[in-house]
Amino acid sequence: MNRRIKAIPPSLTLAINARAAAMKEKGEDVVSLSAGEPDFDTPQPVKDAAIKAIREGQTKYTASVGMPSLRRAIAEKLLEENGLRYDHTQVFVSVGAKQCLFDIIFCLCDEGDEVLVPSPCWLSTPEMVKLSGATPVLVPCTEEKHWQLTADAVKKAWTPRTRMIVINSPNNPTGAVYDEKELTAIGKFCVEKKIFVISDEIYERMVYDGRKHHSILALVPELREQAAVVGGFSKTWSMTGWRVGYAAAPKDVVDACDRLQGHVTANTATPSQHAALAALVLDDSSTDHMIGEFDKRRRFCVDRIRKIPGVSCVEPHGAFYILIRVNGLYGKGVAGKKVTDSLSFCEALIDREKVAAVPGVAFGAPDHIRISYATGLAMLEKGLDRLEKFVRGLA
Ligand SMILES: Cc1ncc(COP(=O)(O)O)c(C=O)c1O
Numbered sequence: 001m002n003r004r005i006k007a008i009p010p011s012l013t014l015a016i017n018a019r020a021a022a023m024k025e026k027g028e029d030v031v032s033l034s035a036g037e038p039d040f041d042t043p044q045p046v047k048d049a050a051i052k053a054i055r056e057g058q059t060k061y062t063a064s065v066g067m068p069s070l071r072r073a074i075a076e077k078l079l080e081e082n083g084l085r086y087d088h089t090q091v092f093v094s095v096g097a098k099q100c101l102f103d104i105i106f107c108l109c110d111e112g113d114e115v116l117v118p119s120p121c122w123l124s125t126p127e128m129v130k131l132s133g134a135t136p137v138l139v140p141c142t143e144e145k146h147w148q149l150t151a152d153a154v155k156k157a158w159t160p161r162t163r164m165i166v167i168n169s170p171n172n173p174t175g176a177v178y179d180e181k182e183l184t185a186i187g188k189f190c191v192e193k194k195i196f197v198i199s200d201e202i203y204e205r206m207v208y209d210g211r212k213h214h215s216i217l218a219l220v221p222e223l224r225e226q227a228a229v230v231g232g233f234s235k236t237w238s239m240t241g242w243r244v245g246y247a248a249a250p251k252d253v254v255d256a257c258d259r260l261q262g263h264v265t266a267n268t269a270t271p272s273q274h275a276a277l278a279a280l281v282l283d284d285s286s287t288d289h290m291i292g293e294f295d296k297r298r299r300f301c302v303d304r305i306r307k308i309p310g311v312s313c314v315e316p317h318g319a320f321y322i323l324i325r326v327n328g329l330y331g332k333g334v335a336g337k338k339v340t341d342s343l344s345f346c347e348a349l350i351d352r353e354k355v356a357a358v359p360g361v362a363f364g365a366p367d368h369i370r371i372s373y374a375t376g377l378a379m380l381e382k383g384l385d386r387l388e389k390f391v392r393g394l395a
Helices: 012-025 044-055 068-082 096-108 124-132 151-157 180-193 221-226 251-264 270-280 285-306 342-353 377-393
Strands: 091-094 114-119 135-140 162-168 196-200 227-232 245-248 321-325 368-372
Touching: 012 342, 044 270, 068 091, 068 227, 068 245, 068 270, 091 096, 091 251, 096 124, 096 162, 096 196, 096 227, 096 245, 096 251, 114 124, 114 151, 124 135, 124 162, 135 151, 151 180, 162 180, 180 196, 180 221, 196 221, 221 227, 245 251, 285 321, 285 377, 342 368, 342 377
Parallel strands: 114 135, 114 162, 162 196, 196 227
Antiparallel strands: 091 245, 227 245, 321 368
16 A cells, blocks of 8 residues: 555545445434535536437547636636636636645645644645655634634644645535635735635635635636635535536646546546536526525524524534534443544434534534534424434433
8 A cells, every 4th residue: 555545544524424434224214414515406507418419429628727718718717706816727626626726735735744624634745745755734613703813823833845735615614715814814925925725615605694715816816826626516516426627726736636527537528528518607596505404404594503502503604514512521421432522523414313423523613513404404404403402311
């Protein structure tokens, strides 16, 4: 085994999902609150575009970095919606935002480099950094500051080895939407210290309570020569299985990713690219409807969690996740089994109440568990009722 792959743990989210799936298969009434994908269907015109492409024989390789028409449409979207001007040659398309992130990190980082990762964080980011040979350095975000990343925390974590920072707002798993002032201060610091910025904006449309999503690249235009914006189709258009993501970056970075992709995956599936092209010209109605539903569920969950004794949560303003603080219950137990950390909490929760949640330790939040509200209200109600029953049964 390669020594880098040996250092990568399996995904705890996938482990919990697999356990929930196995229980469901046996006919058990499992409530899954661990999903990382919208429960809505892909919009019909998007599916139709892929079917049409297949019927018309659009089933061959494209350029590794995607069809020029899709890259052009993404460049237009970035200008219109995000205020970021890119030529289509500075845009590349990949197998999900995931591959875009991996490509950029892998192409730009080396052994000896440090990469700042605000924490709690999406569990794949530190692992991608490790695969590149660089070292992830977690930058603490706290509940007191509503999980906001602060410029002070970034400055404290900086060392002369800092090569990159990966910012993710709206954030998975905290639901934080970083504010304009902090993002601007962080961006200016990155310019001063020549830190490459990746802005993972995959949840850009999922913001609530009148909050606004800000791209750090638009707030600090001087960053543009040392930054990449990453986005995708998985969340906004419920297209997780189609595997299309994109990034815009300086031309030399795109060229490096092109070389890497050319040897590793080549293009993402051609029919999926046609689907993505159709998604970009859709009106906002399906996405707006989904976000309206997420917002109702978010408010329901926050109210309901606050009624459960012994747990708490910070109200999230973005994405579709909530971190629930459960460490006040560590040390208690049920039926002779002690809950000592987020992992044993989630294991006992699924064993006793058949509710799947993700242990916060997977995200660098050992005092919490993560639930997702990308599931219907009836399920959420059932899941949170069971969580309350579980918590009340701990002694
Ligand atoms: C923060 C974050 N970035 C990137 C991704 C990757 O999305 P995809 O590869 O499906 O486009 C995810 C998926 O859950 C995510 O949560």
